[in-house]
Amino acid sequence: MRVFIAGVDGYLGWPLAQYLAARGHNLGGIDCQLRRRLVVEAGGESAIPVAPIQDRLTAFRECFGEELAYCNGDLLDYDILLSAIDSFQPDAVVHLAEIPSAPYSMKGPAEAAFTQQNNVIGSLNLLWAIKTAAPEAHLVKLGTMGEYGTPNLDIPEGFFEVEFRGRRDSLPFPRQAGSFYHWSKVYDSHNIMFACHIWGLRATDVMQGIVYGVSVSSDLRLCTRFDYDAEFGTIINRFCCQVVIGHPLTVYGSGRQQRSFLPLEDCLHCLTLALENPPGKGEYRVFNQFDRFTSMRELASMVQEAATRLGIHTEIRHLENPRQEKEDHYYNPDRQHLTALGYSPHINPQEQIAFMIEKLLPWKDHIVTRRSVLIPEIQWDGSRRLATQLDTRGIP
């Protein structure tokens, strides 16, 4: 299969390209290295050094014996995007080329606007490019479980049957996102659903949980990035870096908020399941993609235990929550579509986390110099102040 990855230089894009190449697929992709720049702007840096894109591409060729057809370009530039899709003629397009940070999107008017513009218009351009140059291609789009928010209902996969005043319909499940970033993903979902409907495109919209994990390659050029700053690092990855440098695990608020999670390896496996089992023409399907859901607090305990087994003592510290979100809520998302395609979670999270900590230990000095980026300062009210420690005696 010819698979084109938008965002191929990113945390998920780079290992996905290799995962798919190892299965014999032909790879192409586009990236403008925005993620690299935004992390630097946030004062962060990947814990595991990221090779320049040209070195990555060289390593890819050495490892898989063929080129990754790479285009250095921005999805906001429609002509470049169209030409890349047109010349590669993909059977499938995986779209990972978005700004993925909730805090960044809440930083101020410019960042909020840039996040929504970059994500929504980039995705819209991709829809037009697929329609124009590869209308049979299957779009696999990375959304987020955060699109749903935390309704007081089970969370189905995209759609649900509604009865209202005695009449029935099957409707998109209402979204209640929690940041301008999360809303940008909702808007993508709507545009994609609409494009499938009017143009007969086929798409899988992946509502993904929070991914954690490191690359396993010994060739650094093939390793993926690993961010731990408060803007672009995700929670388990940040916890692991905190363990490595002896920093307390920082939990926002009570930590009773529940979220869905997924090891990096499962993410690659699930995206491949979607790719290798495409929907029919005109079909728009939504997959909830996660391995388990749990509270932030339980997560911190899990990381703490994994650290203890490695002989590293780690404390848990609660910080003032910079986000505006419900900390006590019902949470019960469905996950049947991927299971029906054969996905069966089997990774033990504690073992995985221990493995990550071991892989990160060599980069300890690297991380310690930037330890200040571990603490959030972007508040959801648009102000900036470092989150202070909460008195945990008040937390039930």
Add this chain to the structure above:
Amino acid sequence: MRVFIAGVDGYLGWPLAQYLAARGHNLGGIDCQLRRRLVVEAGGESAIPVAPIQDRLTAFRECFGEELAYCNGDLLDYDILLSAIDSFQPDAVVHLAEIPSAPYSMKGPAEAAFTQQNNVIGSLNLLWAIKTAAPEAHLVKLGTMGEYGTPNLDIPEGFFEVEFRGRRDSLPFPRQAGSFYHWSKVYDSHNIMFACHIWGLRATDVMQGIVYGVSVSSDLRLCTRFDYDAEFGTIINRFCCQVVIGHPLTVYGSGRQQRSFLPLEDCLHCLTLALENPPGKGEYRVFNQFDRFTSMRELASMVQEAATRLGIHTEIRHLENPRQEKEDHYYNPDRQHLTALGYSPHINPQEQIAFMIEKLLPWKDHIVTRRSVLIPEIQWDGSRRLATQLDTRGIP
């Protein structure tokens, strides 16, 4: 009350400024005259000539004895917008500054992207500017009944009570828009709801039906524009221009599609009701704003009869539908919020339409020269071809 109108040079903005000034309110506004440019690009022109903005402002001062505090600027320019809001210090902001055309948004990738960028980012900038410079101000935002699409359920006002697998919640009513333009309005609605929630802003999101009507002033500088081209003209206004030049009334498809409608005068009255009865701090409310709903076909008959009474014979012609939409569907939207505030529809549409036709007759020669813009050529599949006549024998 100090009311700031974004889009004050537009079809609704200009008469609204006068309506509010006549009630003793102080007016300010911003516009970048995008609508004027887009109509010209579409090959159209207002049937009733539009005075330059400076002449309009002069007439406003002469008529109401005070200045309209006008800023020539684009909502996409955050600094200009912020400074305009900051210096005017509004009690309320009416946001009408969006690209309002479904066909324009379906024309091609550039127009789709521009519509969503202009509308979504413009509105997002406005939210940040209000939060920053006038956080107590009441935002009245023009949305569209088209955000809802045509679900097989009654359409409530924004939210509904859901029971799902034995649990209950009050959730945003799912939106199913029919063009990239209509989706841009949905995205605005979500961003506004979120801003009210996290920042404590107050907003009324107006899901408005299709407006029809002309200005009544004898001073041309005070009259509003009147578009009839297939991109920016709305259906009843276009029908009236067709009557005036003896062109058949062009109905898309079977004409059984139902939509909500509203005379211009009622639109001004309803927006004023919203303004003069603001929501509480942090409250996001949705008003469905229309006077009646009916099918396109009944509408054409209504216009035909109004024309007949004026002694003008008019035919009805069905064209191939350039849109992708359900033509047979359930349609029953609520309209309780405005009624509760005192709105009571009383305008006879046929009399109103006859009045419009009479007002347009002096501009007949004007309209006839651009008669070609009456026929749609933008297809929802992204192609361009003039809609051809349907054989009505096939239409039940």
